[in-house]
Amino acid sequence: MALGALIIAFTPPFEVIGYGAPVLFVIARILQGISAGSEQQSAIAYMVEHAPANRRGLFGSFTNMASGLATLAATGAAAIVTSSFSPGALAAWGWRIPFLVGGILGVVGLLMRARADESPEYEASVLAKQKSAPAGLRELLRNHPKALLQAAALSAPAVAYYTWATFLPTYANLTSGRDLSSTLAGSVIGLLLLVIVVPVCGSLSDRLGRRKIFPIVGAIGMIVLFYPLLLLLNQPGFGVYVIVSASGWIVLGIWQSVYPTIQAELFPASVRVSGIGFAHQIVIAVFGGTAPLIAAAFVSAGHPMFVALYMIVVVALCLAVYFTLPETGSRSNRTTVAPNDSAAADAQLLHH
Secondary structure, three states, rough: HHHHHHHHHHHOOHHHOHHHHHHHHHHHHHHHHHHHHHHHHHHHHHHHHOHHHHHHHHHHHHHHHHHHHHHHHHHHHHHHHHHOOHHHHHHHHHHHHHHHHHHEEEEHHHHHOOOOOHHHHHHHHHHOOOOOOOOOOHHHHHHOOOHHHHHHHOOOOOHHHHHHHHHHHHHHHHHHHHHHHHHHHHHHHHHHHHHHHHHHHHHHHHHHHHOOOOOHHHHHHHHHHHHHHHHHHOOOOOOHHHHHHHHHHHHHHHHHHHHHHHHHOOOOOHHHHHHHHHHHHHHHHHHHOOOOHHHHHHHHHHOOOOHHHHHHHHHHHHHHHHHHOOOOOOOOOOOOOOOOHHHHHHHHHHHO
């Protein structure tokens, strides 16, 4: 991830190296995509496996809180450079600054993670040869099809996350003529609420249960609010945009707070990272990555409210799957992340 950001930051312009510039950009984005494809899933498993038995919801929420902080930092950086540089300076070199800072922070994060210990559950599974080889796709599809569908449905509202994070400021600019720098500033305020809501709801899930309130309440909130929120953007004023952005981020935060922990608890230790990764990345590729493009196409075609309808339909389909989720939360001192992971439990007993 850091290497991709640094390549983007230092790639010479088209006028200097010609078609080498877009080629380097594509390579950098591929590197970032490969990194993102395994990074979050490994982080989810790592955090949840390290968590105390009665704090797995809170610890799992930290992964999405960190993602929210990263989105907040990126949006804040975009707001700063957009307002600090003239259009000419921004186009010439100012846009490179966020990528440079992000690349440096990525290197710092890599050095910190290199010193981290593996989780006790993972080490016990290795000793018992539960993780001697990565789980294949055939094994996942044969033994865990329901968990894969549920995990995919838990990730699918990313269509709303990516729309809110990357396109909402542009949407407001295109549909109501709002200044882009002010919409970016308004999004920063909304994102601040997200990074508060996520750990609070994650902690509550350890007390109230995962499925009963989360992510069902978050999904219902998205279905009910997205259409009127985008309609509200037709009203003028910076405060209106802040209300729209913040309201969306609150319901997204409720959904984001617990889905990583539920995903981890759906799979046994031997296939946890593979299961989460396969389900999550397929959904992100289909819905998340294409969300801003689809939203832009709706706006260009003269149907801006189709953006809300698209998000609502996807989330509604996911909501139907959420009612099939088992209640994976537990107030007891369950030794394994997954409720029925007998292999990992036996491995831990042997390890101790």
